[in-house]
Amino acid sequence: MEYRIEWPAPMDESDWAMQEIKGWIDVTIVWDGGRRDVEVYDPLRLAQSVGELMNHYGYVAVKYLLVVPRVTPENIESAVSELVDKHFF
Template sequence: MEYRIEWPAPMDESDWAMQAIKGWTDVTVVWEGGRREGGRRKAEVYDPVRLAQSVGELMHHYGYVAVKHLLVVPRVTPENIESAVSELVDKHFFDHA
């Protein structure tokens, strides 16, 4: 299946360093082929530490957590995101989107 990742904005190394410190970003995965004609899925990408912080804040304020299209990677870098998305494509994850 053909796919591409749409990043939130063009970013250089300095921007990505700040993103990694922040611990989260949003990306959109766009694909063609597979069992479906194609599509797009926005994903919230977190590192484990920032995810735990966000979950704690949401639990405190709302008493529950509901996250659609969550992707957790060891560190928010383009390489980690690309690797995770590639593995999900290989496992036909987007065929069931």
């Protein structure tokens, strides 16, 4: 299946370094006939976000979540490629 990842904006090395520090990014996976917005987190930031949401709302609901070791374009591209191969999208 042909697909592409739409990043939130053109990003250079400095932008990616900041994104990796933040530990999350929202991307869109686009393929013929579909698109899916995906929240991407590293494990530490995910745990922090879950804790904050639990304290505030008492629950956590995430429709499309991808957790990668570090929020880098390489990790995201690799994970998405594997998911595409497994017909996730």
